[in-house]
Structure formats: structure tokens, C-alpha cells
Amino acid sequence: MLLSDGDWQALRITLQLAGLSTALLLLIGLPLAAWRVRRETVLRKVLDAVLAMPLVLPPTVLGFYLLVAFAPDTPLGSAWSWLTGHQLAFSFSGLLLGSIIYSLPFVVQPLTVAFRNIPPSVLEAAASLGAGRWERWWRVILPLLRRGLLVAGTLGFAHTLGEFGVVLMLGGGIPGQTQVVSIALFQHVEALRYAEAHRLAAWMLCLSFILLLLVYGMRDPRGQSTSHPAL
Numbered sequence: 130m131l132l133s134d135g136d137w138q139a140l141r142i143t144l145q146l147a148g149l150s151t152a153l154l155l156l157i158g159l160p161l162a163a164w165r166v167r168r169e170t171v172l173r174k175v176l177d178a179v180l181a182m183p184l185v186l187p188p189t190v191l192g193f194y195l196l197v198a199f200a201p202d203t204p205l206g207s208a209w210s211w212l213t214g215h216q217l218a219f220s221f222s223g224l225l226l227g228s229i230i231y232s233l234p235f236v237v238q239p240l241t242v243a244f245r246n247i248p249p250s251v252l253e254a255a256a257s258l259g260a261g262r263w264e265r266w267w268r269v270i271l272p273l274l275r276r277g278l279l280v281a282g283t284l285g286f287a288h289t290l291g292e293f294g295v296v297l298m299l300g301g302g303i304p305g306q307t308q309v310v311s312i313a314l315f316q317h318v319e320a321l322r323y324a325e326a327h328r329l330a331a332w333m334l335c336l337s338f339i340l341l342l343l344v345y346g347m348r349d350p351r352g353q354s355t356s357h358p359a360l
Contacts, residue, residue, distance in 0.1 A: 131328070132325075132328055132329060132332065133325060135304060135308075135313065136310075136313055136325065136328070136329050138304065138305055138308070139304075139308050139309055139310050139312070139313040139329075140310055140329075140332065142221070142305075142306075142307070142308065142309055143289075143290060143309040143310040143311075146221070146224055146225060146228055146289060146309060147228075147286045147287075147289040147290050148286070149225055150225060150228040150229055150232060150285065150286075150289045151236075151282050151285045151286045151289065153225075153229055154229055154232060154233060154236040154281075154282075154285045155236065155278065155281065155282055155285070157229065157233070157236075158233065158236040158237045158240050158281060158285075159240060159274075159278075161176075161180075161233075161237050161240075162237050162240035162241040162243075162244050163244055164176075165177070165237070165241050165244075166241060166244045166245050180233060180234050180237055181234060183230065183231050183232075183233065183234055184234050187294065188231065188292070188293065188294025188295045188298075189294040189295075189297070189298055191227075191230070191231060191294070191295055192227065192294050192295040192296075192297065192298025192299055193298055195223075195226075195227050195230065195295065195298070195299055196218055196298050196299055199216075199217040199218040199223050199226075199299065200218060201216050201217075201218070205217065206218065209222070218299060219299070219300060219301050219303065219307060220300075220306070220307065221300075221306060221307060223299045223300065223307075224296055224299055224300045224307055224309075227295050227296070227299045228289050228292060228295070228296070231288075231289075231292060231295045232285050232288045232289050232292075235281075235284045235285055235288045236281045236282070236284065236285040237281075238281075239277050239280045239281040239284060240274070240277050240278070240281050242277065243273075243274050243276065243277025243278070243280075243281075244274070244277075246273075246277075247270065247273050247274075251269060251273070252265060252269060252270070255268070255269045279343075280344055283340055283343050283344050284344060286340065287337060287340040287341070287344075290310070290333065290336065290337065290340075291311065291333075291337070292309070292311060293311040293312070293315070296309050296311065296312060297311075297312055297315075300312070302316065310329060310332075310333055313329060314326055314329050314330055314333075317329065
């Protein structure tokens with residue numbers, strides 16, 4: 130089960146990408162989810178449709194449009210090059226931005242559900258006791274969102290691990306820079322190196338199973354359906 134140096138490098142880049150993406154996704158997804166649970170507006174419906182696009186678009190289509198948007202001659206690409214001196218496409222930064230866009234629905238949705246499960250009476254009681262908006266956030270809302278944050282973070286991390294189409298279009302699979310596990314696995318199979326592909330796939334299979342166990346282990350028992358032994 131030992132991996133080659135190249136595969137270890139791909140695994141390191143994958144875990145780094147997933148970890149950074151998850152942290153930024155939680156920072157972005159928290160205010161988005163809070164805004165989504167407010168009153169129904171046309172703008173919210175538009176936002177919901179935009180957030181759901183990565184769920185229905187083929188990853189290669191999304192990756193292609195992101196690649197076009199990140200090109201050096203576009204406003205975004207030229208601004209990034211001016212600020213950092215590096216192009217956004219075919220870089221780790223480009224992979225990170227693409228991963229955030231691609232995995233955003235998988236983080237926002239669990240957070241939205243968690244916000245909706247907070248009883249309004251709890252917030253009203255905190256306000257009646259003199260708690261300000263930020264104090265309600267730190268002392269009431271965030272503790273009640275703990276389970277939702279864990280589920281959203283785990284789902285975002287796991288979804289980033291399995292990306293293929295988006296990272297292939299944006300990163301190109303450059304060894305040591307943008308080659309993640311899914312790209313390395315594809316290249317092993319393409320080159321008929323099945324033994325290396327088996328080892329790398331086994332690592333990802335075990336890691337994905339552990340992450341799914343964490344997600345199901347963090348489910349709220351109050352939200353689970355009643356078992357029916359007779360069935």
C-alpha cells in the first residue's frame with residue numbers, strides 16, 4: 130500500500146486543496162446561508178439558482194468557463210497577475226478558487242438547514258435579555274450551528290477530494306503544482322499502471338469511507354426517522 134513519491138505529492142496537494150477550500154467555504158457559506166433563511170425575495174431565488182448550477186452542470190463545462198474567466202487577458206486574470214505576478218489559470222490558486230465555486234452548494238445547503246432548525250423563540254429570548262446582534266451570534270447561533278458546521282465542513286472537504294473535471298480543466302495536472310489524486314489516478318490508468326492505480330484508489334476509498342462515517346455519525350438523532358424492526 131506504499132505510494133510513490135509522485136503519488137504522495139499528489140495526495141499532499143489534494144489534502145491541502147481540500148483543507149483550504151473547506152475553511153474558505155465555511156467563511157463564505159455562513160453568511161450566505163444566514164441570508165437564505167430570511168424572507169423570500171426575487172434576488173434570493175436568483176442566488177439559489179446560481180448556487181445550484183454546479184450540481185447540474187457537467188464539471189468539465191464549469192471548468193471550461195472558469196478557465197476562460199481566469200485567462201490572463203480577462204479582467205480577473207489580469208488583475209490577479211498584476212497583484213501576484215503569476216497567472217491564475219494552471220496554478221494552485223486557480224484550483225482553489227475553482228474548488229470553492231464547485232463545492233459551495235455542498236456547504237451552503239447543510240448550513241441553511243441548520244439555520245432553519247434554530248427555534249426563533251431562542252433568539253427572541255436572547256434579544257429580550259439584552260443580547261445584541263453579535264452577542265447572539267457568538268453565544269447562541271454559533272453553538273447551535275456546531276453540528277451543521279461540522280457536517281458542512283466534512284461534505285465540502287470530501288467533495289473537493291473527488292473533483293476531476295474542474296481541476297483537470299483549470300490545473301492541467303502539473304506534477305508537484307496542480308496534480309491532485311484524481312488526475313494522478315487517471316494518468317496511471319491511461320498509462321496501464323494498474324498496480325499504482327489500485328494503491329492510490331485504495332487510499333482514497335478508505336479516506337472517503339471515513340469521511341462518510343463522520344457525516345452520518347454527526348446526524349442529529351432528533352432528525353432521524355424511527356426504525357421499524359418488523360419490516
